[in-house]
Amino acid sequence: MGIPSDDVVLIRPPDKPGDPSVITISCPDKTGLGCDLCRVILLFGLSIVRGDVSTDGKWCYLVFWVVERGEKATRWGLLKKRLLGVCPMVASPLLMDYYYSRQQEMMAAEQQPQIFLLKFSCYDRMGLLHDVTQVLCELELTIRRVKVSTTPDGRVLDLFFITDTRELLHTKSRKEEACNQLKAALGDSMTSCEIELASADMSACLQASSLPPSITEQMFSLEFPEEPSSRQSPSSHKNLSVTTDNSLSPAHTLIQIQCGDHKGLLYDIMRTLKDYNIQISYGRFYTSQNGKCEIDLFVVQIDGKKIVDPNKQKALCSRLRMELSCPLRVTLVNRGPDTELLVANPVELSGKGRPLVFYDITLALKMLHSPIFLAEIGRHVIGDREWEVYRIHLGEDHELSTSRSSIMEGVTKMLMGWN
Structure with missing residues (x-):
């Protein structure tokens, strides 16, 4: 089908102390790839402070600016290996169409690891x-x-x-x-x-x-809280906003998110979209020095169409608000x-x-x-x-x-x- 390439994942060290490292990924696309990549980055204890994602539906290009959390040094070589492991294998152009027709079948046949x-x-x-x-x-x-x-x-x-x-x-x-x-x-x-x-x-x-039952009722209510609790940062709850807009693109729905930062924020967004079978065509993520995050995502459904059903829009926004607030x-x-x-x-x-x-x-x-x-x-x-x-x-x-x-x-x- 194809072979992995070192050019799929490139990691550039900071230009000067205190600057972020830059991870660049160019590979075939798949639904949920952004979630899988963000999960690996979170696993290595890195925080994403900025991100850009773009795809034509078959090939994607992602850039993450990351900083280290804590005093433990990152094993960059191992990180690159793990990121390569979740990227689809690079195929020749003649095999790309065949690759995408077989992608879902291959994912379904993926073996579970031994316990x-x-x-x-x-x-x-x-x-x-x-x-x-x-x-x-x-x-x-x-x-x-x-x-x-x-x-x-x-x-x-x-x-x-x-x-x-x-x-x-x-x-x-x-x-x-x-x-x-x-x-x-x-x-x-x-x-x-x-x-x-x-x-x-x-x-x-x-x-x-x-x-x-008392614990399940207390911990797992899916209702969005009206007031911040001890589990939430008051500032992040106050600044949280999730909206959709279909007027800015003829082919995509724009999801705009403003919120406070937390560990794994981009992963939480990506895993929610993955579970909803939402595909990102273009996205931009930015964290300011005061901890405020702004995310713009141009997305389509699994069928390639924008989200026009008001109920689906409301359900998605509600779930994103809940996942980001708690x-x-x-x-x-x-x-x-x-x-x-x-x-x-x-x-x-x-x-x-x-x-x-x-x-x-x-x-x-x-x-x-x-x-x-x-x-x-x-x-x-x-x-x-x-x-x-x-x-x-x-x-x-x-x-x-x-x-x-x-x-x-x-x-x-x-x-x-x-x-």
Whole structure:
């Protein structure tokens, strides 16, 4: 069909310290490509401060200006490899029409990655779960589900269902690499480490526990909030505007968005459009120094026509407003004497969840010196959507060294990149 080319993805370093790096991508187009690219960029901890997208329906050209978040250096070579991995393969002009006729069939036939069970035990300490999560992220091991429990004698049993971006976890060397890096991070506190292919019975034993109706009603209401809550930045809610306009182009609908910035903002927009089968023909994204974002997107439906149905326009604008005002749901609840932190992350129709959510949660709790006694990641279908729900037991309320409001604020700020 075609071969990958290094010219598909070009990364230019900053002209001077403090300037953004520039990622240029030129490749065949596909529905949802912008979402897939933004997800990879978010996975590498980069923030998109400006973007330009254009396509003729078959070939697209994208430019992202990105800056690093935090102190950790970006592995630019690996980023380029991962971006290449989500781009359609480059074909010769004679094969382009055939490529597009086969594109949907190829996507449907795409194999799901194998799921492995990582099981290890160690003695508990502050920040343990985040250190483990960081190692797995560096190894490009994606956490699909997790159950963590602490015994009365201070021993922790961790069960991680993971997939391998490199697709090498079935090999002895890759398993040894993972266990050795965990051992290096945890030291003598680790007592055992095993990795095996997860069977159907294993997966069934670790199904996510059900959520109480009161929690689903509180966290998963699809109504757009009239007032900012503790999960939202008041300034971003106040400045949020999503409108459509069919008068400026004979062939495209213009979607105009003004909002405050947050981590993964462009990804949230792109995944929403992908789930609605909306294709972007031309788009421009810009973030000002005061954190205000302006996005102009000229789009068409999957049939190549503009969005003329008022109900479809209203539904799309409503969903975009909701996703931008509250892309993640965060709350604290009482479980008898215990306090439980819940974070909900919407899952794309493709089955992918937002990256680095568990990493950010555990980092925030580590910085707040809040111990984690139990943790679980599971997926739940609420209404017409699937959610990835993170449930963290923080222990008894009177044992918490940090106030409930500080935990909510710290976790939310970390997830949204408002630190």
